[in-house]
Amino acid sequence: MVPGYREVRQLGAGRTGRVFLATYQATGAYVAIKYLSATLRRDAEFMDRFRTATHTLVEIDDPRVVRCYEYVETRSRAAVVMELVDGVPLRALLDEHGRTSPEAALALLKDALLALAAAHGKGVAHRDVTPGNLLVQADGAAKLADFGVAVHPEEPGAPAGSPPYMAPELWTRGLAGPPADLYAAACVLFESVRGRPPYRADDLPALRDGHLAEPVPLEVVPDALRDLLRRGLAKDPASRYASAEEFAAELEEDAAAGYGEDWEKRGRRHLAEQATALALRFPLAATGQDGPGAGRRAARTRERVLALPRLPPHLWIAAATVVAAAVALVASGGRLPPGPGTILLPQPEPSSQREPGTGDEAGARPPGSRDTASARPPGRQDPDPARPPGTRDTAPARPPGAWDTAPARPPGTQDTAPSRPDATEAPTRRPGASPSATGPAHPSPTSPVPGTPRPSSTPPGSGGAVPPPAVRSAGILRWSGSAGTVRVVADGPGPVRVRVAYTRREGDAPATTVRREELTLHGDTAYTADVRYEPGDVPCGTVAYAGIVVMTEPAAANGPQVSEAPLTTPTCPPPTTAAPATSPQAAPASPQATPAETPSASSGPDAGTSWWGQQDAGTWRRHPNHLNVGFFG
Numbered sequence: 001m002v003p004g005y006r007e008v009r010q011l012g013a014g015r016t017g018r019v020f021l022a023t024y025q026a027t028g029a030y031v032a033i034k035y036l037s038a039t040l041r042r043d044a045e046f047m048d049r050f051r052t053a054t055h056t057l058v059e060i061d062d063p064r065v066v067r068c069y070e071y072v073e074t075r076s077r078a079a080v081v082m083e084l085v086d087g088v089p090l091r092a093l094l095d096e097h098g099r100t101s102p103e104a105a106l107a108l109l110k111d112a113l114l115a116l117a118a119a120h121g122k123g124v125a126h127r128d129v130t131p132g133n134l135l136v137q138a139d140g141a142a143k144l145a146d147f148g149v150a151v152h153p154e155e156p157g158a159p160a161g162s163p164p165y166m167a168p169e170l171w172t173r174g175l176a177g178p179p180a181d182l183y184a185a186a187c188v189l190f191e192s193v194r195g196r197p198p199y200r201a202d203d204l205p206a207l208r209d210g211h212l213a214e215p216v217p218l219e220v221v222p223d224a225l226r227d228l229l230r231r232g233l234a235k236d237p238a239s240r241y242a243s244a245e246e247f248a249a250e251l252e253e254d255a256a257a258g259y260g261e262d263w264e265k266r267g268r269r270h271l272a273e274q275a276t277a278l279a280l281r282f283p284l285a286a287t288g289q290d291g292p293g294a295g296r297r298a299a300r301t302r303e304r305v306l307a308l309p310r311l312p313p314h315l316w317i318a319a320a321t322v323v324a325a326a327v328a329l330v331a332s333g334g335r336l337p338p339g340p341g342t343i344l345l346p347q348p349e350p351s352s353q354r355e356p357g358t359g360d361e362a363g364a365r366p367p368g369s370r371d372t373a374s375a376r377p378p379g380r381q382d383p384d385p386a387r388p389p390g391t392r393d394t395a396p397a398r399p400p401g402a403w404d405t406a407p408a409r410p411p412g413t414q415d416t417a418p419s420r421p422d423a424t425e426a427p428t429r430r431p432g433a434s435p436s437a438t439g440p441a442h443p444s445p446t447s448p449v450p451g452t453p454r455p456s457s458t459p460p461g462s463g464g465a466v467p468p469p470a471v472r473s474a475g476i477l478r479w480s481g482s483a484g485t486v487r488v489v490a491d492g493p494g495p496v497r498v499r500v501a502y503t504r505r506e507g508d509a510p511a512t513t514v515r516r517e518e519l520t521l522h523g524d525t526a527y528t529a530d531v532r533y534e535p536g537d538v539p540c541g542t543v544a545y546a547g548i549v550v551m552t553e554p555a556a557a558n559g560p561q562v563s564e565a566p567l568t569t570p571t572c573p574p575p576t577t578a579a580p581a582t583s584p585q586a587a588p589a590s591p592q593a594t595p596a597e598t599p600s601a602s603s604g605p606d607a608g609t610s611w612w613g614q615q616d617a618g619t620w621r622r623h624p625n626h627l628n629v630g631f632f633g
């Protein structure tokens with residue numbers, strides 16, 4: 001066992017190692033510890049890269065990333081101490097339920113992409129995004145685990161990774177990086193809705209051919225997911241989304257267009273329902289440390305979970321949270337975790353059980369390892385004699401766009417011989433502590449997110465200098481089906497990115513996005529735009545709807561806005577006449593447009609999209625210099 005921790009039980013084992021539930025002795029907080037497999041430890045190239053990546057991994061502080069607390073290495077062991085997620089892998093959820101709803105699959109993809117965005121922003125690729133590495137909690141939120149850990153399939157020459165999720169460039173050139181991560185995330189989206197990954201084969205060469213040459217099987221997925229999968233699974237990495245952020249932004253648009261504004265709420269509810277059905281498999285539900293009867297109590301909780309009445313949709317998230325709390329409460333013998341985050345505490349134990357060096361712990365300690373850190377209190381910066389000089393992670397986050405496919409070594413860390421196994425095998429720690437005096441990134445009951453406070457990430461387009469303002473609201477003031485007015489109000493002078501998507505829906509079919517516009521606004525706090533899009537013909541006798549979706553980055557407090565209007569359908573000519581149906585070139589303003597506010601500034605130019613900024617109440621000023629219209633998709 002890693003010095004300073006006490007093993008509770010094994011949680012599972014995979015190709016990359018074994019994972020244990022443990023407690024951090026100084027605080028009693030639960031953690032998960034992964035011991036890397038011998039196969040990985042023998043892979044010198046992997047070990048070099050992973051050691052280097054751990055410098056950055058411990059700095060990634062994002063709610064969707066399983067937090068890496070520290071990396072410890074001896075001559076015969078390598079262990080990653082990480083945040084314990086009280087949930088189940090998506091793999092287990094799919095094995096049990098077969099598939100998820102499209103909304104749930106989109107919610108999972110959103111979590112995965114935001115986690116990837118956080119890691120890619122720091123120059124770290126995941127390298128093995130699979131359903132096994134997405135852990136789903138009882139509230140329907142998911143976290144991505146195991147960054148940087150990928151093992152070679154048992155075939156000579158096969159690149160590291162999981163074949164069903166491996167991008168073409170990985171098969172051909174062994175090229176791991178953000179584009180391959182996005183491809184793998186798209187495979188997970190596909191599998192979540194279909195119950196199987198996009199390509200299947202009996203052997204590796206056939207699977208490789210599938211990824212390299214077979215068309216993406218879009219015909220079997222819901223319409224609303226097709227654009228996302230078409231680009232996410234593009235064979236050529238250059239044709240994929242340029243970044244996880246871009247993928248996530250289009251996901252929001254397509255999801256809102258296809259499934260309505262509350263798609264995520266429904267998706268989380270479904271995930272919560274599926275995850276809580278597996279509550280007994282949660283790490284804390286079966287903890288033997290919770291005293292006699294814990295198993296029975298957990299089982300009773302499961303019975304209660306399964307016997308829950310069918311709730312109205314809006315109550316499900318609340319119910320799932322209550323269930324999660326109940327499971328944690330039962331498992332912890334009545335002691336709830338302290339506040340938000342996933343610092344989970346076991347019930348108090350007799351102090352003799354928690355002393356380092358007691359029988360059970362000594363037995364689990366790797367031979368020769370010296371407990372150099374067991375007494376280190378969280379929140380205190382102890383000098384660490386085992387840490388090689390110069391290995392502190394002071395490297396700044398890699399700037400956006402600076403990604404390359406080489407191993408992610410932070411600039412300035414000359415870490416060429418980091419493991420330094422010496423005669424006593426003192427563990428080599430790579431803690432997440434920054435040089436400031438707030439201590440290592442150990443879990444602490446008083447600090448929901450252990451470690452030092454980290455600067456918030458800079459969104460793309462802001463240049464890194466001026467923090468983006470909060471966006472108070474986005475609104476569709478009117479929408480006729482072909483023209484409308486959109487308003488955005490921010491707390492500061494920008495920049496704010498606005499994405500407008502136009503959708504079309506035939507009858508009861510899901511809506512598809514037919515055009516997208518993207519604009520950057522700055523210089524004011526309120527902007528109004530007249531927008532216009534020609535939705536095209538509607539065959540006589542059919543019903544069609546034209547919609548508009550407005551999203552901002554940073555996200556508006558009121559979320560994405562959607563409005564839809566019916567398109568005027570020409571009357572079909574009598575069957576005897578051969579005259580062609582007239583096409584409505586510009587559908588007149590529909591009385592069914594959804595005015596969110598009273599139009600206050602609809603006096604924009606006649607054609608195209610024009611944005612107007614508001615400097616002072618009642619005074620309108622045009623900002624042609626700030627107009628930056630880009631089209632994509």
Ligand SMILES: Nc1ncnc2c1ncn2[C@@H]1O[C@H](COP(=O)(O)OP(=O)(O)OP(=O)(O)O)[C@@H](O)[C@H]1O
Nearest residue numbers: 011012013014015016017019032083084085089132
């Ligand atoms: N941070 C964590 N919190 C809670 N449980 C975890 C955590 N990490 C892993 N687990 C559990 O441990 C099990 C084994 O994980 P591990 O990463 O070794 O295998 P895997 O992901 O199933 O396969 P592979 O090693 O091929 O990626 C997982 O299935 C999961 O249930």
